[in-house]
Amino acid sequence: MGAALEHLLTSGGKRIRPALVLLTGQMLGAPREKLVTLAAAVELLHTATLVHDDLIDGALLRRGMPTLNARWSPAATVLTGDFMFARAAKLAAETESQPLMKLFAITLATIVNGELTQLFAARGVINRENYSQRIYSKTASLFEMSTRAAAMVSPTGDEITEAMRQYGYLLGMAFQIMDDILDFTGDQETVGKPLGSDLLQGLVTLPTLYYIEAHGDDEDIRLLADGGYGDRARVARLVESIRSSEAIDRSLEEAKGYVKKALDLLEGMSPSQEKQALEDLASYIVTRKI
């Protein structure tokens, strides 16, 4: 058990969510101790969902390292995830903030509900609205919670709290779109998982949606619509077609659009190191290669 947790805690990750908590809270003058507790709760919640996620997907690699799922039994994986949920809930409770506890529970419900919807939904072609809902549940909801919760424990008003909630939401949407782009364009070794893995699982993301708009007659797309994503050779060809099409740039533009709005929201804040770091973080999200 200690070994299972150690494996998780040393296998890296970008720790963007706790960074959002700390920077937002420090910018707004929140007590340091509460922020650290909150940041830990957010990262634990995130890691717990990843652990169960990898079990569900049967993923063997995460961040280029073997997943718990690859090394341990499903039983150990389920329970390690549960244990992290419990620890996260305990940390959230230690912030002593009632609305924050509710937000925490609602966010967990949003994430899990999104996964259930994805699990039971038919694979293949989806529309833009499905996609937006999915990436909100999967990623933006926790980004949104991170900045919102940090603002909630800060000595600030509703307007700033709402602005920081939106900032987190926008960053989360951009982050997931970027993840979905990197699944096509990334360097396999750096990203740490096979390229085109989404499509191989029948998961349609933004680059594919843009590609479909422009190349609806591509026979490989029709294959996808028929649920034929099991044909690995044809899916690999489709991944290559999308990768070299304008769909990548369009998706990138969309991610940048979210970041632009997020930066606009920061404009009103007084200058500080943390504000600068939040701006840099927003820009990093759409330039990252991993």
Next chain:
Amino acid sequence: MGAALEHLLTSGGKRIRPALVLLTGQMLGAPREKLVTLAAAVELLHTATLVHDDLIDGALLRRGMPTLNARWSPAATVLTGDFMFARAAKLAAETESQPLMKLFAITLATIVNGELTQLFAARGVINRENYSQRIYSKTASLFEMSTRAAAMVSPTGDEITEAMRQYGYLLGMAFQIMDDILDFTGDQETVGKPLGSDLLQGLVTLPTLYYIEAHGDDEDIRLLADGGYGDRARVARLVESIRSSEAIDRSLEEAKGYVKKALDLLEGMSPSQEKQALEDLASYIVTRKI
């Protein structure tokens, strides 16, 4: 997903934990609405842990009905459990009680930690202390939380809250010992799972511990100590030996001892219908056949 939840919610169970919340809270004058929320949170938390438990054990029957695990994929089972955790946490947050939220998180951690310990611990012979810790994590912790939480949202003092916490703890210990007895003595169809299922899984419970004390030279016991519980015929013989030995009565006496202490704690309370029901519930726990 709706179907998965419906399956769970209609497959029965004794609903003892919500009954404990409602009776304790009503006896002590807690607001009805808070109690109903709390009772729902407790039962959801309990059901969520059962869902993951059945996945971990690979159990195909629970309460005589097919488990989610038997009907759905592991992915759906993990996520349904997670979804119930999230809903339970949300309900707990809605009680608007900070200490209660912490208690909720700590109890979840206790339960999961107990399961992890059991999973990673060597099978076979354990001592009394291991056994007590295990049944505390598995069952008594949530019973204890149910009565304690109900007292915490009631207009009452620390002394009564502590008495009701102990009452819940004692009932939970008795309940699990009784469960472990019924695994040997129960009517297979009524209990809804195979007899001797604990020993078949290499799980030593109180009746086996008492049997070992008196019959340490039984060759089937030595088999167990060697991890030989995979030999079903010999385990079946051992189950029969334990079932017809004095170990059953001794275990029952121990369960009754817990109930006796629980009843003593109720003595100081003013008479009420709820107090009477809590007394009846305590007595029921050690006379039940299912």
